[in-house]
Every structure is written in structure tokens, then in C-alpha cells.
Amino acid sequence: MRKLLAIAFFSVLAYGLPSCSNKAAEGKELAKTYCASCHLLPEPGMLPKNVWQYSTLPYMGIMMGVDKEIGMLEKPLSDYTILGPGSQLIPDEDWEKIKAYYLEEAPKTLEMPAYVPLKNQTLFEAEPIVATLPGTTLPNMTAVRIDAARKQIIAGDQSNRVIWKWDAAGKLLETKKNQDALTDITLLGAQTLYTFIGTTTQANPDVNGFVSSAASGKKILQGLNRPIGLVSTNLDGEAGDELITSEFGFKVGGMSIWKLKNGTYQKQVLNPQTGATKSIVRDFTGDGKPDILALFAQGDERILLFENEGELKFKETQLLRFPSIYGSSSFDVADIDGDKDLDIVYSAGDNADFTTVLKPYHGVYVFENTGGMKFKQKAFFSQNGATKVMPADFDGDGDPDLISIALFPDVAGRPAEGAMYFENRKGTFIPMTLPIEHLGRWSVMDIADVDGDGDLDVALGSHAVAKFPQGGFDPQWKQAKGLLILRNKTK
Numbered sequence: 229m230r231k232l233l234a235i236a237f238f239s240v241l242a243y244g245l246p247s248c249s250n251k252a253a254e255g256k257e258l259a260k261t262y263c264a265s266c267h268l269l270p271e272p273g274m275l276p277k278n279v280w281q282y283s284t285l286p287y288m289g290i291m292m293g294v295d296k297e298i299g300m301l302e303k304p305l306s307d308y309t310i311l312g313p314g315s316q317l318i319p320d321e322d323w324e325k326i327k328a329y330y331l332e333e334a335p336k337t338l339e340m341p342a343y344v345p346l347k348n349q350t351l352f353e354a355e356p357i358v359a360t361l362p363g364t365t366l367p368n369m370t371a372v373r374i375d376a377a378r379k380q381i382i383a384g385d386q387s388n389r390v391i392w393k394w395d396a397a398g399k400l401l402e403t404k405k406n407q408d409a410l411t412d413i414t415l416l417g418a419q420t421l422y423t424f425i426g427t428t429t430q431a432n433p434d435v436n437g438f439v440s441s442a443a444s445g446k447k448i449l450q451g452l453n454r455p456i457g458l459v460s461t462n463l464d465g466e467a468g469d470e471l472i473t474s475e476f477g478f479k480v481g482g483m484s485i486w487k488l489k490n491g492t493y494q495k496q497v498l499n500p501q502t503g504a505t506k507s508i509v510r511d512f513t514g515d516g517k518p519d520i521l522a523l524f525a526q527g528d529e530r531i532l533l534f535e536n537e538g539e540l541k542f543k544e545t546q547l548l549r550f551p552s553i554y555g556s557s558s559f560d561v562a563d564i565d566g567d568k569d570l571d572i573v574y575s576a577g578d579n580a581d582f583t584t585v586l587k588p589y590h591g592v593y594v595f596e597n598t599g600g601m602k603f604k605q606k607a608f609f610s611q612n613g614a615t616k617v618m619p620a621d622f623d624g625d626g627d628p629d630l631i632s633i634a635l636f637p638d639v640a641g642r643p644a645e646g647a648m649y650f651e652n653r654k655g656t657f658i659p660m661t662l663p664i665e666h667l668g669r670w671s672v673m674d675i676a677d678v679d680g681d682g683d684l685d686v687a688l689g690s691h692a693v694a695k696f697p698q699g700g701f702d703p704q705w706k707q708a709k710g711l712l713i714l715r716n717k718t719k
Contacts, residue, residue, distance in 0.1 A: 255329030258322050267528045270551035272333035275583055280330045283582040284553075287329075292317045305421050340588050341610045343642050349649040349660035351622060352686065352714035356667055357381075357398040359710025364388040364515055367710035368423070369689025374676035381678060384410025391422070396679045398713065400643045411456040411680035413442075421448065423458045423473075435480065437628075439471070449486060449493055453477040463518055464540050472520065474504040483507060483522050485540060498534055498542060502526045505594070508561055512570065512601060521547075523574075525556035528559050531572065533601060547603055554589060555579055562619035562628040564606075565655035569597040571606075577614030579636035586641075592632050592650070594657070609659050611645050612638045620675050620684050625716050627652045631662075633670035635691055639700035647668060649689070664702040667712055668692060678713065686714035 259269070284302060289297030293316035359367050368387035375382060379396040381701060386409040393402040412423035419441065426436035436450035449471065457474030463485065464470070471486040471493065481502035503526025512519040517536040524530055529550040534542040546598040550556055555578030564571040572595040579590070591611040595603040613636025619628040630650035635645040646665045650657035666691030678685045690712070692705040 230521060237285055248491065249328065249332060251325050252329040252332045255322075255325035255327070258326050262318065262322075262326075266528075267552050268549045270553050272330045273335055274551065274553055274587075274589070275334060276337050276585060277334040278336075278362070279333050279583050279585055285330060287582050292322070292323070294318065320662075323610045338588060339586065340586055346644065346648075346659055348644075348663045349651075351716060351718065352650070352662065353717055354664050354667060355398060355664075355713045355715055356709035357711040358382065358395055359385060359390075359392050361388065361390065361403070362456075364390075364503050366692045366706065366708060367689075368691050368693050369672050369710060370675050370691075371410040371413055372672045372687050372689040373415065373425075374678045374685070374687050375415055375420075376676040376678060376680070377415075377417075379678060379680060381671075381687050381711070381713070382413050383687075384413075384422075385710065386410075387693060392711070394711070412458045412487075414458045414460055416460055419443070421458060421460070423455050423456050425456060426452075429680075437475070437711070441475070449473065453480045457504070457506045459507050459509055461518060463520075463536065464538070464708055471538075472498075472507050472509070475502075475523070476504060476526065477502040481526075483520075487540065491689060496540060497513075499517070499524075499532065501523070501528060503529070504510060504539060505556070506559065508559075510561070510570070515554065521561065522554060523559045524576065526598075527552055529554055529556040531574070533560060547601060548574070548595060551589075553583060553587075555581070555587075558616040558618075560617065564594060564619070564628060564652065565596065566627060569599070571595060572603055573598045573617050573619055573630060575632060576616040577612065577616040577634055577636060579613050584636075586638055588610050590614055592630065592648070602654055607657060607694060609650065609657070611648055612636060612642065613664075615671060616673050618673060618675050622649075622684055622716060622718070623651065624651075624683065627654075630657060631673070631675070631686060633671060633673050633688065635671045637665070637669075639665075639702055643702065662714070664688075664712060664714075666702060668708040668710070669702070669705055672714075679715065680694045681716075681719050683716040683718040685716050688712040688714065 261699045283488040286297040286300040293313050334436045365387050367385045371384040373382050381394045383392045389407050391404040392408050408424040411425045414421040422442050423439050435451050435453045437455040438447050439449040440447045454476045456476045459472040462468045462469045473484050475481040482500040483498045483504040485496045503524045505523040505525045508521045509518050519536050520534040522532050531548040533545045554576040557575045557578045561570040561575040574593045577590040594607040596606040613634040617632040622629045629652045632648050643665045644661040647662040649660045670688050671691035671693050672689040674687045690708045692708040
């Protein structure tokens with residue numbers, strides 16, 4: 229839902245097949261020339277021809293200053309001026325050759341993996357929580373957090389501009405109205421920080437996002453471009469924690485460290501790339517200093533390691549890289565196979581862009597750590613529109629299981645894949661479905677022991693107003709309560 233303009237970037241150029249025409253063959257080489265130095269290039273076969281022709285290629289052209297492509301768009305575009313660079317960056321002749329390459333090599337349709345019915349997982353009991361007010365629209369949850377210490381749940385509803393708070397039993401404790409879109413909730417003991425994306429979640433170049441104190445409303449950080457992630461941690465060993473922001477942005481964004489000096493936070497940019505989505509702080513290198521692992525999910529989609537060299541200096545290393553049309557949506561780390569190192573779980577499925585078709589590469593990936601922070605793909609599970617995957621030991625057997633949600637599931641063909649559970653059996657995952665597909669369209673998720681009974685529960689927020697043209701819309705979502713607690717019945 230966040231990557232509104234990433235796919236149209238000129239990075240979606242690729243290698244083709246030797247059988248194309250001379251014009252297309254030249255276009256293939258031009259594609260490499262213009263883009264291969266900056267992005268991992270997907271093949272033309274990763275999207276169907278009609279999507280290239282009437283959506284992706286026109287947007288690419290507009291972003292390269294080829295304004296005539298506006299007329300090729302299948303859907304009207306009112307704000308195309310924010311896409312363009314101000315002047316044309318590619319000659320018309322070269323652009324037409326690139327188009328020829330893609331249109332000749334692209335398939336008519338994409339072949340999806342065969343659907344294999346899965347068993348229902350029965351570890352959890354679903355409990356809908358009412359998150360609606362009289363006269364309001366369907367909720368659009370953009371953040372949720374379980375505060376296990378206080379036995380509370382906090383969630384942000386963008387559509388109705390409300391921040392909700394419930395107790396562990398689902399009793400409403402508080403509603404804060406007239407709020408901007410909440411994207412992250414950071415729990416810091418007695419203090420809670422709210423991250424707001426700004427006045428809109430659309431691809432807007434305005435820098436109006438901020439971080440504020442939940443208790444006082446005081447703004448701590450300002451001037452952020454579509455921030456969606458915040459981490460508070462001590463990186464340099466000095467007194468006080470630093471803040472790490474993930475600004476998804478549009479043309480401006482990036483991942484930054486903020487250090488408090490003389491009562492003011494000072495910004496240090498780690499990487500200015502747009503699409504910064506999430507950061508995880510651990511000692512990944514074993515030298516006793518906290519490092520940063522980060523996902524960038526726009527244009528050049530990749531996972532980067534920022535190795536801590538001391539005094540807030542970091543060495544950047546690329547660990548994984550994905551094609552720019554994957555729709556990278558989340559990642560996390562856990563020792564999946566019990567070999568005492570951290571593996572990576574990753575989801576691809578952001579489909580709120582210009583390529584909203586079912587995609588065979590959407591789903592949950594597991595990357596095994598082969599030593600020295602080197603990773604290879606170990607497993608893939610198809611789940612169209614996968615939005616988030618999280619590891620945790622839900623069944624209490626000592627190894628991390630997985631749970632994933634999809635904001636853009638294939639409602640018509642594979643509705644049960646809107647929420648999935650993966651039981652870890654000695655490093656091998658057994659996929660199952662969570663039978664909650666009619667209770668909401670899941671956009672956000674958090675895991676913690678909300679009721680204090682010793683096992684891990686799940687909180688899910690619904691984005692029922694979202695529609696996916698090729699996947700359908702479940703009419704029962706119109707009665708969605710907004711929030712769902714999956715109560716773990718292990719204990």
C-alpha cells in the first residue's frame with residue numbers, strides 16, 4: 229500500500245530473449261545502458277504485455293520526461309507533473325526501441341502457481357474487536373501495536389483519523405480523533421512515540437511527516453517524507469538512545485540516524501534512497517557493537533547491512549537484492565534452522581502500484597544464513613499480495629514459526645491465503661491457512677502476549693476499503709470490525 233510510484237521507475241528494464249526484432253534487440257541493449265548500473269532488472273516476462281503497454285511503460289516514460297506517454301495510460305492521471313523530471317531524459321528514438329523490446333518479449337498472461345488447498349490452523353481463536361464510531365466509514369488501519377506491559381492494544385485508523393486503544397479483553401479505553409495517518413508505534417517503557425506519515429499516504433513530495441510523544445503530542449522529529457518506521461536504540465555507547473527513521477518518501481526519503489544534542493535531534497543520513505521500510509538493530513557481525521539491517525522497497529529493492537564501525541560510522545553492504553517489480557513489503561530475522569545464526573524471512577506483495585495483477589513471485593521467502601552474513605534462498609511460499617511476515621514461537625516448541633498477512637490476496641481464487649501460518653518442523657515450514665478471510669483485509673499486524681497467559685497472541689488491523697481490481701472484493705468486509713485478536717490457545 230505504500231509503494232505507489234516505485235514500479236513505474238525506469239528501473240523496470242531487463243534482459244530479454246535473442247529472438248526479438250532488430251528494433252527490440254537495440255531496445256534490450258539500451259535498457260541495460262540506462263538502468264543496469266543502478267537496479268536489478270526484471271525480465272519482460274515478469275509482467276503481461278497489456279500491463280507493460282497501458283500502465284508500466286507509460287509511467288516509466290512520464291518519469292523520463294516523455295510526456296506523450298500520458299495519452300497511453302489506461303487510467304487517467306491527474307498529478308503526472310510530480311512524476312516528471314522537468315525535461316526529457318531520453319531521446320524519443322531510444323524510448324521507442326525500449327518499448328518495442330518489452331512489448332515483443334512480454335507474455336500475454338502470467339502463469340500462476342497451482343493452488344494447493346491447505347489445512348486450517350487451529351492454534352488461535354479469532355476475536356473481532358469493534359473499531360468503528362457512529363457516522364464513520366470502514367476502518368483503514370495503518371498501524372497496530374500490542375503493549376504487553378500494559379496489556380493494551382493501540383491502532384491507527386487513517387480513514388476516520390482515529391487512534392484507538394483497547395485493553396486485553398477488547399474493551400475500548402480511548403479514542404483520539406482528528407489524527408494524521410499513524411504508521412508506527414514505538415514503545416519505550418513509560419514513553420510511547422507515534423510516527424505519522426503526514427497528511428496523505430499518497431505519493432506526495434511534501435515533507436510533512438513527523439514523530440511525536442503519544443502522551444503530550446509534542447513533535448520530536450519533523451520534516452520527514454512519508455516515514456513508516458522508527459527504532460529507538462543506543463548505537464554509540466554514549467548516554468541516551470538514537471532514533472532511526474525509515475522514510476519511504478517519493479523522490480526524497482531514506483534511512484537516517486537522529487542523535488540528541490543540546491536538546492535538539494540532529495540528522496545523519498545513512499542512505500538517501502527512497503523506499504526505506506524497516507530497520508532491525510542487532511550485533512550481526514559479532515564484534516559487540518549494534519549493527520543495522522534495513523529493507524528498501526522502492527525502485528532498487530534490497531536488504532542492506534550497516535556495520536557499526538564506532539562513533540556513528542557505518543559500513544554499508546548489500547545482502548539481498550530483488551527485481552524492482554517484486555513489491556518488497558517486509559522482512560525480519562530469526563534462527564529458523566537452529567544453527568545459532570540469524571536467517572531472513574521476507575515478503576513480497578505490495579500491489580498498490582501500476583502493475584496490479586496476480587504475480588507468481590508474490591509470497592513469503594526464507595533466506596538461510598550460510599555464514600558470514602551470506603544468504604541463499606531456502607524456501608518460497610506463494611501468497612499473492614503478501615504484506616507482512618513475522619517469526620515467533622507460537623506453539624511453544626522452541627523454534628520460530630511464521631505468520632503472514634496479505635493486503636492484496638487473490639480473493640476470487642485463493643481467499644484463504646489472506647492470512648497464513650507456517651509451523652516450523654526442524655527448519656521446514658508447513659503452510660496452513662488461518663480461517664479469517666471474511667473478517668477483514670489485513671494490512672497491519674503485531675505479535676505479543678496481550679493477555680499475560682504465557683503464549684503469543686496476534687493483533688491484526690483491517691484495510692477493508694482497499695480494492696484490488698483483479699482479485700475481487702469480499703462483501704463481508706463491509707461489516708468488518710476493524711481489529712482482530714488471534715488469541716493463542718497453547719496455554
